[in-house]
Amino acid sequence: xxxxxxxxxxxxxxxxxxxxxxxxxxxxxxxxxxxxxxxxxxxxxxxxxxxxxxxxxxxxxxxxxxxxxxxxxxxxxxxxxxxxxxxxxxxxxxxxxxxxxxxxxxxxxxxxxxxxxxxxxxxxxxxxxxxxxxxxxxxxxxxxxxxxxxxxxxxxxxxxxxxxxxxxxxxxxxxxxxxxxxxxxxxxxxxxxxxxxxxxxxxxxxxxxxxxxxxxxxxxxxxxxxxxxxxxxxxxxxxxxxxxxxxxxxxxxxxxxxxxxxxxxxxxxxxxxxxxxxxxxxxxxxxxxxxxxxxxxxxxxxxxxxxxxxxxxxxxxxxxxxxxxxxxxxxxxxxxxxxxxxxxxxxxxxxxxxxxxxxxxxxxxxxxxxxxxxxxxxxxxxxxxxxxxxxxxxxxxxxxxxxxxxxxxxxxxxxxxxxxxxxxxxxxxxxxxxxxxxxxxxxxxxxxxxxxxxxxxxxxxxxxxxxxxxxxxxxxxxxxxxxxxxxxxxxxxxxxxxxxxxxxxxxxxxxxxxxxxxxxxxxxxxxxxxxxxxxxxxxxxxxxxxxxxxxxxx
Amino acid sequence: xxxxxxxxxxxxxxxxxxxxxxxxxxxxxxxxxxxxxxxxxxxxxxxxxxxxxxxxxxxxxxxxxxxxxxxxxxxxxxxxxxxxxxxxxxxxxxxxxxxxxxxxxxxxxxxxxxxxxxxxxxxxxxxxxxxxxxxxxxxxxxxxxxxxxxxxxxxxxxxxxxxxxxxxxxxxxxxxxxxxxxxxxxxxxxxxxxxxxxxxxxxxxxxxxxxxxxxxxxxxxxxxxxxxxxxxxxxxxxxxxxxxxxxxxxxxxxxxxxxxxxxxxxxxxxxxxxxxxxxxxxxxxxxxxxxxxxxxxxxxxxxxxxxxxxxxxxxx
Numbered sequence: 001x002x003x004x005x006x007x008x009x010x011x012x013x014x015x016x017x018x019x020x021x022x023x024x025x026x027x028x029x030x031x032x033x034x035x036x037x038x039x040x041x042x043x044x045x046x047x048x049x050x051x052x053x054x055x056x057x058x059x060x061x062x063x064x065x066x067x068x069x070x071x072x073x074x075x076x077x078x079x080x081x082x083x084x085x086x087x088x089x090x091x092x093x094x095x096x097x098x099x100x101x102x103x104x105x106x107x108x109x110x111x112x113x114x115x116x117x118x119x120x121x122x123x124x125x126x127x128x129x130x131x132x133x134x135x136x137x138x139x140x141x142x143x144x145x146x147x148x149x150x151x152x153x154x155x156x157x158x159x160x161x162x163x164x165x166x167x168x169x170x171x172x173x174x175x176x177x178x179x180x181x182x183x184x185x186x187x188x189x190x191x192x193x194x195x196x197x198x199x200x201x202x203x204x205x206x207x208x209x210x211x212x213x214x215x216x217x218x219x220x221x222x223x224x225x226x227x228x229x230x231x232x233x234x235x236x237x238x239x240x241x242x243x244x245x246x247x248x249x250x251x252x253x254x255x256x257x258x259x260x261x262x263x264x265x266x267x268x269x270x271x272x273x274x275x276x277x278x279x280x281x282x283x284x285x286x287x288x289x290x291x292x293x294x295x296x297x298x299x300x301x302x303x304x305x306x307x308x309x310x311x312x313x314x315x316x317x318x319x320x321x322x323x324x325x326x327x328x329x330x331x332x333x334x335x336x337x338x339x340x341x342x343x344x345x346x347x348x349x350x351x352x353x354x355x356x357x358x359x360x361x362x363x364x365x366x367x368x369x370x371x372x373x374x375x376x377x378x379x380x381x382x383x384x385x386x387x388x389x390x391x392x393x394x395x396x397x398x399x400x401x402x403x404x405x406x407x408x409x410x411x412x413x414x415x416x417x418x419x420x421x422x423x424x425x426x427x428x429x430x431x432x433x434x435x436x437x438x439x440x441x442x443x444x445x446x447x448x449x450x451x452x453x454x455x456x457x458x459x460x461x462x463x464x465x466x467x468x469x470x471x472x473x474x475x476x477x478x479x480x481x482x483x484x485x486x487x488x489x490x491x492x493x494x495x496x497x498x499x500x501x502x503x504x505x506x507x508x509x510x511x512x513x514x515x516x517x518x519x520x521x522x523x524x525x526x527x528x529x530x531x532x533x534x535x536x537x538x539x540x541x542x543x544x545x546x547x548x549x550x551x552x553x554x
Numbered sequence: 555x556x557x558x559x560x561x562x563x564x565x566x567x568x569x570x571x572x573x574x575x576x577x578x579x580x581x582x583x584x585x586x587x588x589x590x591x592x593x594x595x596x597x598x599x600x601x602x603x604x605x606x607x608x609x610x611x612x613x614x615x616x617x618x619x620x621x622x623x624x625x626x627x628x629x630x631x632x633x634x635x636x637x638x639x640x641x642x643x644x645x646x647x648x649x650x651x652x653x654x655x656x657x658x659x660x661x662x663x664x665x666x667x668x669x670x671x672x673x674x675x676x677x678x679x680x681x682x683x684x685x686x687x688x689x690x691x692x693x694x695x696x697x698x699x700x701x702x703x704x705x706x707x708x709x710x711x712x713x714x715x716x717x718x719x720x721x722x723x724x725x726x727x728x729x730x731x732x733x734x735x736x737x738x739x740x741x742x743x744x745x746x747x748x749x750x751x752x753x754x755x756x757x758x759x760x761x762x763x764x765x766x767x768x769x770x771x772x773x774x775x776x777x778x779x780x781x782x783x784x785x786x787x788x789x790x791x792x793x794x795x796x797x798x799x800x801x802x803x804x805x806x807x808x809x810x811x812x813x814x815x816x817x818x819x820x821x822x823x824x825x826x827x828x829x830x831x832x833x834x835x836x837x838x839x840x841x842x843x844x845x846x847x848x849x850x851x852x853x854x855x856x857x858x859x860x861x862x863x864x865x866x867x868x869x870x
Contacts, residue, residue, distance in 0.1 A: 067770070091779075098776035099776030106770065113768055114768040114786050115790070125772075
């Protein structure tokens with residue numbers, strides 16, 4: 001449409017965005033998803049677009065793919081793909097570009113593949129949709145692609161259904177699919193966010209390696225400056241629909257110009273190899289002693305054979321002193337969440353003991369344990385799903401204590417005081433959860449747990465769903481609360497950087513066992529087990545220790 | 555898979571046992587008893603009735619009657635009709651084809667039309683079509699089937715004369731075309747409410763599937779919208795519908811019984827009503843067990859179908 005009057009982009013630019021503005025439908029909190037953004041993706045480079053949720057980075061990607069929802073429209077600007085402006089192109093023309101000139105991989109590999117089609121059929125489909133090859137040649141190409149992305153036994157893999165594959169393997173299939181027609185540009189929308197840290201390192205390595213080998217141009221969307229440091233050639237920083245800073249990765253990371261960039265970099269949890277100054281408590285006797293805890297999941301039927309037995313927690317023992325924080329880190333399936341649920345007796349253990357304040361609780365019945373419940377509280381991962389949307393914040397906070405015998409008037413006063421304490425104004429009492437942001441909701445979740453004046457807090461991935469800057473605030477709040485109330489904490493997380501910030505001691509779990517336990521200085525600077533070393537090495541963007549290239553400039 | 559089948563089969567048998575006990579007990583709790591019909595006959599004396607009771611074993615305790623009945627049932631002897639002494643199985647056999655024909659046809663119609671409406675409603679959400687489908691479904695759901703049947707007969711048979719008003723075929727003409735001609739109106743009437751239910755569920759299921767990430771992947775691959783819907787959305791949307799088909803079976807069966815009465819369709823529905831009127835307990839119990847088996851079998855088939863279609867269950 002306007003391609004002819006646009007200046008033709010220089011040949012070394014694969015993708016050029018000029019003054020792009022995308023409108024949001026009326027009634028949203030702002031009028032534009034992105035406003036007047038311009039940047040170039042140079043041929044054969046990796047451009048990282050970084051920003052927090054709501055920054056407009058995914059909208060930009062969808063605009064390039066021509067996949068914006070109908071209610072969101074590009075109102076002005078140009079997107080030049082290989083020198084051709086794609087704004088205003090017919091849907092059919094756009095479709096012919098997708099998968100062939102520009103392809104995309106997504107955040108969650110578990111849901112990005114069709115569960116009813118084999119891996120091979122899904123790769124084949126890209127080529128068939130663009131009329132490339134014969135069924136036989138496509139099959140050969142698909143196996144070749146599966147080999148190329150490093151999947152074991154590609155011939156067998158071709159016939160597999162996605163549910164048989166791990167998250168990392170599925171992301172490799174996504175990459176194979178995206179590469180099928182050798183596109184000029186690959187857009188990767190947070191492709192490693194949902195993966196374990198070691199898998200993330202492998203996928204990042206794969207993307208970088210393929211990009212170099214094929215000279216592909218990659219637009220990599222992320223919220224993690226660690227990932228940026230790992231793979232970016234250049235960086236675009238977005239905030240609320242605007243580009244606040246762009247430049248080479250070197251320049252943005254070493255000397256960020258814009259305050260927002262500086263704030264983002266500063267908020268990235270750093271691996272501190274330093275130990276926390278422990279809280280001095282008068283009483284040193286452990287508040288919690290766990291010994292030989294065992295939980296085994298059984299699926300299938302014992303009666304008809306084919307029973308599957310998965311040891312989720314396998315002989316875990318540790319002590320926790322008052323006022324201390326124990327970090328439990330591990331990858332998905334390591335048993336860390338099962339451990340948390342066992343401790344609060346949301347799950348019953350199959351063996352071993354849990355002694356809380358000198359009392360054996362593992363064998364207690366639900367009714368006997370009920371009076372202890374207020375003393376052990378949990379903070380949940382998802383601040384959106386863990387608060388009842390139909391209850392006011394006040395109700396959420398007071399219902400528990402009132403059920404345990406506190407007078408309502410007293411509970412209300414305490415709730416209001418706690419809301420102020422966790423950084424919300426007292427007006428929050430009468431409002432509903434949907435009126436709050438993710439970070440604020442997590443504060444409500446923390447206030448809810450604190451209403452019981454617990455002795456032990458179990459935080460299961462309590463900051464994982466939050467943006468980094470919010471993450472930092474919540475960690476600070478938890479630290480402050482611990483110093484004021486002397487509560488002990490078990491902090492379950494997959495993120496070693498987060499654990500290094502808040503924990504006195506860290507237990508690394510693998511396949512239901514604690515493989516190593518020690519203060520952060522040991523875990524990060526002098527790991528004793530091979531698995532811990534592997535985990536630490538996989539952390540994107542930085543190496544722990546006194547010489548931390550990225551952190552040094554934070 | 556084998557374990558799953560064994561599991562479901564044993565569940566089904568227990569279910570049948572429960573159904574038979576409840577059916578037997580409730581039926582015998584009814585006032586009058588199985589011989590009430592004969593009692594109305596002035597030619598029957600109390601002695602005759604007692605002798606009949608003795609002959610039929612009705613003077614034994616209920617639990618013994620049940621065990622005797624159940625034991626024979628297991629051996630394939632479903633008893634004899636009180637009315638004409640014919641074996642229950644052959645009485646049912648004479649009527650089962652008509653009912654299955656009606657049920658099968660209207661289920662096929664309901665699934666075909668309902669699926670289409672559901673998909674179109676989901677892909678064109680809030681369009682005029684979608685709104686009309688929503689209103690239409692509400693209307694079809696809120697009006698009883700027999701009313702549609704009567705109105706259908708009035709309009710299409712009496713006024714327009716397009717289709718016959720009842721029966722399954724014209725006596726003396728057993729051609730397929732003649733059967734079809736008779737089948738159109740009752741099967742459409744019976745399917746109406748199921749089109750409504752099926753299209754509503756299908757719409758929701760399609761909307762669920764459309765919002766899945768793999769649909770975004772399919773679009774990003776450059777597939778045509780048609781292929782995205784047909785290949786990626788519909789397959790995944792139909793998966794939960796298979797179970798629904800199984801669950802809907804009893805309601806289709808009940809609907810068929812009502813429809814048969816309206817259209818004088820010579821199926822199990824009419825047999826059931828007639829037998830109940832005659833206190834023909836063996837046939838009523840037989841029909842009860844037969845429908846229970848039909849429904850349980852239908853659900854079993856639905857479960858197996860899901861297991862076959864979904865690789866996560868088939869191979870998992």
